[in-house]
Amino acid sequence: MDILQLTSRKRETYHVQLTYSLLWESALGIAAITNSKLLQTLERSEKYWDEIKNSITDELLAHLNFVEQNNTWKSLLQILHQRKFADLSEFTTYVNTIDEMELRFICLPFIGIDYQIYRERAAQGEKSSVEKLVQATADNP
Structure with a gap:
């Protein structure tokens, strides 16, 4: 069987790097618990997530409701893509000092x-x- 190469572009190589961070885990957890469309695709049942919401403080629940209404979890992920943050303190310093x-x-x-x-x-x-x-x-x- 003959294979025709119809493009003149060179073959591209991709490099994939996996990293782990509690900040990423936290942001993804916030995304999961505040995105009802996403909940249906996860391993845990919606009941599991409801139980978590029922077990947290009213103040935290109010913050999560704000995140859900405004989709600010997406912003967290966008910011985390900017650099590797060693910890929450470095992340908050970055957010507080970056140009608006x-x-x-x-x-x-x-x-x-x-x-x-x-x-x-x-x-x-x-x-x-x-x-x-x-x-x-x-x-x-």
């Missing part, structure tokens, strides 16, 4: 190279770019 516009840019999800200019402008506070990003994510969920 850069933090907004990091927290806005990448939805494609064609939308990067809107992401940059949205981070600067341009409302029409925010609307463009919202529309783009609504069109391609």
Whole structure:
């Protein structure tokens, strides 16, 4: 059997690195417990997650409800992608010292190279770019 090579691009090599962090585990746990669509795909039943929610303090539950309503768990993951944080203190220092516009840019999800200019402008506070990003994510969920 003959194989035709129809592209002129060189073969690409990918390198995968796995790392472990309690910060990642925590962010993913927050994502799991605050995303009802995701709960159905996990090994544990929804009852398990309900029991956890019933066992935590009202203050923590209020924070988790805020995360759920605003999808801020996604922002946690975006920030964690920026660098390897040794611990929570280093993470909070980074968040508290980074430029506000850069933090907004990091927290806005990448939805494609064609939308990067809107992401940059949205981070600067341009409302029409925010609307463009919202529309783009609504069109391609």
